[in-house]
Amino acid sequence: MxxxxxxxxxxxxxxxxxxxxxxxxxxxxxxxxxxxxxxxxxxxxxxxxxxxxxxxxxxxxxxxxxxxxxxxxxxxxxxxxxxxxxxxxxxxxxxxxxxxxxxxxxxxxxxxxxxxxxxxxxxxxxxxxxVTVVPPGEAVPTGGDHYKVFTPYWRAWESREWRAPERAPKRLELPSGLDAGSVPKRLADSGTGPLSPRRQSGGETEARRRMAAWLDADCADYEHTHDDLAADATSRLSADLRFGCLSPLELALAAREHPACGPFVRQLAWRDFHHQVCAAFPDLAHRDYRERDIAWRSDDSGFAAWCEGRTGVPVVDAGMRQLLDEGFMHNRARLITAAFLTKRLRVHWKRGGDHFHAVLSDGDIADNYGNWQWVAGTGNDTRPNRSFNLLRQSRRFDPDGAYIRRHVPELAEAAGTEVHAPWRAEQPPTGYPSPLLDEDG
CATH class of the missing domain: 3.40.50.620 (HUPs)
Incomplete structure (x- = not known):
């Protein structure tokens, strides 16, 4: 033969x-x-x-x-x-x-x-x-092996000539006599973290259905709605991309055909950016990309409260409870919850990244830890001392408190702006904890 x-x-x-x-x-x-x-x-x-x-x-x-x-x-x-x-x-x-x-x-x-x-x-x-739109190593700066800052990478990424998508084979032949084996029916019995009751189903068939619905309906409004916590107007395609049930190239090409989908295409470039960083710095999940003199704290009780969505800061707790319930968290909530852990509690980014990775359906080494390091100030953010006012974030991105009420039932009946800062109410809601830190300070 x-x-x-x-x-x-x-x-x-x-x-x-x-x-x-x-x-x-x-x-x-x-x-x-x-x-x-x-x-x-x-x-x-x-x-x-x-x-x-x-x-x-x-x-x-x-x-x-x-x-x-x-x-x-x-x-x-x-x-x-x-x-x-x-x-x-x-x-x-x-x-x-x-x-x-x-x-x-x-x-x-x-x-x-x-x-x-x-x-x-x-x-x-x-x-x-x-695995990416532009393979790591195809867009590199002069004199370097990867881009360390997103904006110049974005310009290089946009200007690349992308490959043509491959069609599915018309016919395949398997060698005779080969036992195909079976997919375990209870695969999720092993592994780490909880099994979220409202987790997303997988597979190419469902992924392509979600992609078509997203491009037909919501992608054009992404620029105006993607930070709206209550609207839940993100693509929900992250797990599909993480497992390759969707081709990122096909998605990027389809989105680029819609002029209003440019901001969403930019998010696909961010995904590729983190992958080319990880290719050059494989220790991204374990070691600071940029070494910073940060005095991290060991706060086991605070970390446990954060994991459980019991920090007493409603927008943070809503995000953490959505994670447990769905195996997914809104992008803006990921930033807010990560900022609370690293900037307010001063708990090391790796502990937070590891918790996310133990729960997220879309958990991806490059994206998860790349974003955690960005928030913590040890990664690719050009402003490592960036601060986050959590109350301002809550009021701006969940003005009516609908996202908080959806995921924190103890605050479902909170009046007006008290949903953002229940510790300010004359009678704080029963069963909801006081904030771990002084959020008015």
Missing amino acids: SVSERPTIVLFTRDLRVRDHPALAAAARVGGPVVPLFVLDRAVRERSARNRLSYLGDALRDLREELRRLGGDLVVRSGDTVDETMRVAAATGAARVHLSFDVSAFAARRAERLREAAADRRMEVAEFPG
């Missing part, structure tokens, strides 16, 4: 779709059988949020249906990704492995281990774009 006739393994990681999947499309063009493979890696599974595992289960089942529709199937294994990939390669006689390039330290180590193992079998390993 010639090399071109031998199977190609497409190792799915966080690119769980068949449309605009460069690694899959290239495998189909090679000819010969294609082995779409996903490995439930124990090292990842044990530290993944239960909400993400729930989404992942949906996404894998949907991906399997899409691949079967094309004549193939999704091969599912459990164990170490590299070991299981090599076992499938040995069983099928595969000549090459295709996968999407990713930026986390774990992904970089996985790719390097895969190349080493494949070299022993004289197999080719090829990495392809698909």
